[in-house]
Amino acid sequence: MGTRKFGPIAMWLACATPAFAEAPQQDKDVWITIGTDALPTVRASFKAQGVALSAPLREKKGVAALRIRESQIDKLAGVIHDKLHRCAGFIAHDSEEKALAEVENASAPQQSLAALISYTLNNAPSVNAMMAGVQELNIRNTINSLSTNWTSRRYNQQSGKDAATWLKDQWTTIANGRSDVSVEFFTHASTTSPQPSVIATITGTTLPNEVVVIGGHLDSINGSGSSYAAPGADDDASGVASLTEAFRVAIANGYKPARTVKFMAYAAEEIGLKGSADIAAWHLNNKVNVVGVLQLDMTNYKGSSYDFGMVTDNTNAAQNTFVTNLISTYQPGLSYTNIACGYGCSDHASWHAKGFPTSMPFEATMSTDNPNIHTARDTLTEMGGTANNSVKFAKLAVSFMGELAKGATTGNTPPPTGEDPGGGGTVNTATYDATLKAPKCAAAGTGCDSGTLLNGRGGVGPEVNRPNTINASCTDGISGSYHSDESNDRLKVTTTDGTNLAAGKQVKVEATVWAYSTTADTLDLYYSASASSPSWKLIGSYKPSSTGATTISATYTLPTGSLQAIRANFRYQGSMASTCSTGAYDDHDDLIFTVQ
Structure with missing residues (x-):
């Protein structure tokens, strides 16, 4: 992986075995780009070994271009690994011009040439x-x-x-x-x-x-x-x-x-x-x-x-x-x-x-x-x-x-490629909506899936963009540990007849939770006809059938509204359903989706 794995010099000599004679090579100038956050550590380590690292040729938004001697490449990689515990940390270029161009490109990456892809799982x-x-x-x-x-x-x-x-x-x-x-x-x-x-x-x-x-x-x-x-x-x-x-x-x-x-x-x-x-x-x-x-x-x-x-x-x-x-x-x-x-x-x-x-x-x-x-x-x-x-x-x-890539193996039927980002006939994967502050499927398909965006709870586990409730209106409990204590990890809503989400259609809600107890844990599921101004209606309250990872399902009929939402309120103890319970182990997540 990259140029990262060099240990101390003494360890190299103890571990390595000579294989064949190394041909003499001219020690020439090479150009690299490196993360600027690594530079102070690299510079100090080089100095301690009696080597002066030259000043950056150009530095911009976290990336710097340097000229070093080819013989210093191994030393550079060793410092990055040993002192910063990182994988690699630099890219080599065959000219100063290309190194400087990389600084500019890394600061402002080019837009992808890729077609819009609907990341569907249907094969x-x-x-x-x-x-x-x-x-x-x-x-x-x-x-x-x-x-x-x-x-x-x-x-x-x-x-x-x-x-x-x-x-x-x-x-x-x-x-x-x-x-x-x-x-x-x-x-x-x-x-x-x-x-x-x-x-x-x-x-x-x-x-x-x-x-x-x-x-x-x-x-x-x-x-x-x-x-x-x-x-x-x-x-x-x-x-x-x-x-x-x-x-x-x-x-x-x-x-x-x-x-x-x-x-x-x-x-x-x-x-x-x-x-x-x-x-x-x-x-x-x-x-x-x-x-x-x-x-x-x-x-x-x-x-x-x-x-x-x-x-x-x-x-x-x-x-x-x-x-x-x-x-x-x-x-x-x-x-x-x-x-x-x-x-x-x-x-x-x-x-x-x-x-x-x-x-x-x-x-x-x-x-x-x-x-x-x-x-x-x-x-x-x-x-x-x-x-x-x-x-x-x-x-x-x-x-x-x-x-x-879609397509099919022998005897199977190729599914739709999903190249149409409109999502017709597909279960769309949500992306985080920075305005509403929750996962959202912007296109109407047969369903909407939060994917891994909700995995974990608050600061417990890998959940990103927490708390993932509309307008950050309900925060999560922060006690316990990931996948030992409660968390709501995934939400998915799909039509039961395989057609696109539309008013009057019956839909199935699937909530994947990590349960601590089959008796003390309860999942409250809600829906709202409007994601922009939620008015939550209870679908029902459910007990997990087993501890650990388990999926709880329920159905309801979609009301009229072009942008709707569901909420999962997963709580430890308490006898009453709630849209936003306040327990130290409670998790609350929303999923927003487009309805035709």
Whole structure:
């Protein structure tokens, strides 16, 4: 992942094993961009080692351009990791001009070329068919091959190029001669990366000009230098293996996406995201409509109690909600938390800088990541000898592909692509409305889903934009702990006949709650014909059928009103229904939706 994992020099020397002679290299000037919040720490650490860091060439809105010596790259990455506990933290550029341009672009990111996407979940038969085929052994074998066939996959060594050739051959075999599938190298300038990137493409059937990307990086590095072993089993053979398995099950199940899907193994990530920067720039310059990018960088180390760490910086918030909805829907027993990864964290940052929507689910939090990365100890053995943790990432990649690219596997019917943001015939995913201060579906479809926006309670858990009640009119209790005590995690309203939300239609309300007690907890459900000026009407009060995660359902008939709302008041104890109870464990959430 990026250039982040370097430990102290003594640890590198103790862990690393010389692999082959390092060719002498001229120590030349290189240009980087870095987060300005990291500069004081980096400058102080360099000074303590007798190295003066030059002043920024340009600095703007949290990003700075610097000129440093090539020999200082490893030192820089080590400081960022050891002192700031961050993932990566800089991007390399091959000229001062490009570094300065990145400062300007990072300060004012370009608007996405992507078409408006309705993030609907309506392709379960095909997604489930592919997910059922994911096999740990296949992922394990790919990790093992990439991390043991070569001493290193470093971008500027023959072994790095050989690893790319091996992967291209593997993907070509998986493609099995399908005429709609291609596997090819993306060749970079020799000064950028002698190692090529590898891209497998499944051409879309009905929307071939809209592209979904799933990627990871192929290269590896040892922080002690290029003459030391860099197996890179977790970083990032595991990510490449996870996306390889997603590609395999797609082909094995005869999957034909509506949108084009590209699987990418990037070169030269470890020395400043060079490979992905080339590729993202090519897609921007050629006006390719990339509608979504998923980055898999390190998937096989279980360092956290959470199954996924969702990177929130330099990613797309709406797509992140879509990804966490995929987790909740297709792998409901798994958990996630939001994390910050830092400037220039991994290859998703290259796409984000060009204005494309990106997401990156990570294997841990930044403080609980794999301690062996960028050393000779980054092996499959050090991760227990299995690829069990990577299985859930391969499945997430499959669900991302199936629900964003749509299309179908053999024997299944393709669902609507959802390219019409009007949402007709789809359950829309809500986004936060900053005016009304609650999740809102602005278009009328067959339903409205809060997704993960409500997950948690107050400051207990990952709930964003809390309290998520209209006009912030009802605050949550703040006692207890996340998913031990009460929280209302999700609200969904849908028509019972599958038509669009309209006055007079019967609708089903589903509230997913985390219950502490089946006797002391109560959910009060309300509706209002007007979200702008609510007048709450009680639907009913309900007891959870079990503790932990459970869904409570109720029905009512939609009144007249173009913008309506429902409220979930989940309370601990109390004998009377309330729109805004005041208990220390109580949670209150609203969902706003458009009605025809």
